[in-house]
Amino acid sequence: MLGSSEQTRVIHIPMFKTSLCSLLIVFLLSVVSSSFGQVKVLSFEEFERQHLNAEGDTLFVINFWATWCRPCVAELPYFLEAEEEFSSDEFKLLLVSLDFKTDLDLKVKPFLEKKGIGSEVVLLDDLDYNSWIDKVSEEWSGAIPATLFLNPEKGIYIFKEGEYEKEILLNQIRQLL
Amino acid sequence: MKSVVLILSIFGLLGSFSAQAGYEVGEVVNDFSLKNIDGNQVSLSDYGDAKGVIVVFTCNHCPYAKLYEDRIIELHKTYSAQGYPVIAINPNDPEKVPEDSYENMKKRAKKKGYPFVYLFDDTQNVAKDFGATRTPHVFLLEKAKVKYKVAYIGAIDNNPQSAESADQFYVSDAIASLDSDQPVKVTNTKAVGCTIKWK
Numbered sequence: 001m002l003g004s005s006e007q008t009r010v011i012h013i014p015m016f017k018t019s020l021c022s023l024l025i026v027f028l029l030s031v032v033s034s035s036f037g038q039v040k041v042l043s044f045e046e047f048e049r050q051h052l053n054a055e056g057d058t059l060f061v062i063n064f065w066a067t068w069c070r071p072c073v074a075e076l077p078y079f080l081e082a083e084e085e086f087s088s089d090e091f092k093l094l095l096v097s098l099d100f101k102t103d104l105d106l107k108v109k110p111f112l113e114k115k116g117i118g119s120e121v122v123l124l125d126d127l128d129y130n131s132w133i134d135k136v137s138e139e140w141s142g143a144i145p146a147t148l149f150l151n152p153e154k155g156i157y158i159f160k161e162g163e164y165e166k167e168i169l170l171n172q173i174r175q176l177l
Numbered sequence: 178m179k180s181v182v183l184i185l186s187i188f189g190l191l192g193s194f195s196a197q198a199g200y201e202v203g204e205v206v207n208d209f210s211l212k213n214i215d216g217n218q219v220s221l222s223d224y225g226d227a228k229g230v231i232v233v234f235t236c237n238h239c240p241y242a243k244l245y246e247d248r249i250i251e252l253h254k255t256y257s258a259q260g261y262p263v264i265a266i267n268p269n270d271p272e273k274v275p276e277d278s279y280e281n282m283k284k285r286a287k288k289k290g291y292p293f294v295y296l297f298d299d300t301q302n303v304a305k306d307f308g309a310t311r312t313p314h315v316f317l318l319e320k321a322k323v324k325y326k327v328a329y330i331g332a333i334d335n336n337p338q339s340a341e342s343a344d345q346f347y348v349s350d351a352i353a354s355l356d357s358d359q360p361v362k363v364t365n366t367k368a369v370g371c372t373i374k375w376k
Contacts, residue, residue: 068240070274071372100338127342128335133367142332143311143372148311161310162372 022100039108040122041101044132047124051094052136057153059091059176064124064136064146066098067111071163072145078166082173085120090177095121097146149176199308202364206318206325209303211266211296214283219264219294221318221325228260230325232316234309236267237285238276239371242312244337246289249313252333252348253293256369261317261352263293268304269312273374295370304373311370315348319355328355331366 042050054060063079065072076095083093095117099108104123112121126132133142137159140146147174149158156176164172200206207373210220224230228266233249235242253263271278279297286295298304317329329351334343 023288066369069371104339127338129337129368130332130335130345130366133369140367141310141314142367142369144369145372 004011032176039097039112041104041125042122044124044126044135047096047122048132048135051096051122052150053152054150055152058089058151059086059156059173060094060148060150060152061091061173062094062096062148062150064096064098064144066112066144067103067107068099069144075145075164075169076117078164078169080117080119081166082170085170086173086177091120091173095119098122098128099123101125149173152177197367199306200316200327200330201325202330202361205321206316206327207306208210209306211298211303213294213296214279214286214291219296221264224262226260227262227320229317229319229328229352231256231261231263231352232307232318233263233265234268234304234307234314234316234373235240235265235314236269236274236277236312236371237263237281238269239312241337241368245313245333248287248333248340250292254350255266255351257293259352259356265291265293265295266303267295268298268301269374270301270376272349272376277374282310287295301376309373311368311372313370317348317351317355328361329364331363332368335366335368337368 046129050140051060051062061082063072063076065076065110067073079095083091097108101123108121108123111117135141136146136148139159140161143161145163146159146161147164149156149160158176180234206221208220208222210218214218221230231252235245235249249263249265257263267277267282267340269277271281275281282295282297285291309316313333314328315331315333316327318325319328324375329347331347333348334340335345335347336343344365347363347366354361
């Protein structure tokens with residue numbers, strides 16, 4: 001009895017390892033594909049809970065943009081450069097698309113793919129702008145691009161409406177890190 | 178001499194800050210004169226008979242301005258007969274966005290058959306005076322004796338994508354209030370739009 005159970009174990013352990021390996025591969029593949037193709041669609045309440053009310057000692061840089069907004073598209077590379085330059089422990093970039101939800105597959109995903117953008121992107125799906133713009137910042141008129149710098153633990157909550165120049169953005173981030 | 182320069186520069190700074198802030202609801206609006214797409218100058222003071230004016234900062238290129246274009250035409254058709262015509266103003270620098278040049282304004286207005294004046298704010302001073310920040314950006318003015326004062330600032334309604342899906346009609350509601358001598362309930366709204374392309 002004992003021998004057979006030992007034998008079973010000997011047979012099963014490599015099988016277990018194989019299945020664990022394949023599970024890991026599937027998991028890794030899904031992580032890679034999600035970072036490129038997936039854009040979470042959030043209501044304002046979800047966005048507020050998950051991002052505006054985030055916790056921790058990290059500088060969250062939240063950029064509000066849209067594929068149709070020329071100055072937004074022009075400044076996006078600077079945010080991507082910042083993401084490359086600063087470590088992910090102390091810096092986290094979030095791109096908040098204000099495109100219509102109906103344009104997600106038509107415009108937003110093809111845009112991200114074309115530009116090779118693998119950063120975290122969410123689509124904020126709430127067209128009743130007047131109900132939430134002030135909750136992001138009372139300084140925001142609603143024009144985009146607009147950017148929020150947020151470090152919950154350090155009490156940083158800085159909002160800026162308008163387009164960034166590369167060096168001004170990078171300096172702003174360096175100052176806040 | 179230095180102190181004079183200092184004082185002047187302080188005033189200069191204050192001036193630029195106040196220009197940026199723009200009019201608030203209840204404030205009296207300065208007269209302005211801008212070139213219409215037909216080549217004629219149009220002033221606010223030309224609208225002596227109106228009960229109010231729907232000033233809309235808008236432009237050719239901005240997708241949000243385009244989405245609201247038909248609704249701006251409808252506003253004029255509905256309310257000019259009631260004494261509230263639309264004055265559309267393009268404040269964008271055509272150096273930044275060639276699509277918003279004076280020539281292209283004419284083309285756009287002709288193509289869409291704008292029933293309202295479409296003025297070019299080439300110095301951008303009117304947009305600065307108003308404190309306009311985006312397109313489209315509405316300032317509903319009401320006649321106060323001789324001058325005009327601001328009654329409402331913000332969006333036309335609460336759904337840019339589809340007029341049918343909107344369920345709050347800020348400009349129409351404000352005009353209805355003015356017309357029945359009631360206070361305007363919602364005097365300021367915010368909306369996503371394109372930044373004004375400053376020089």
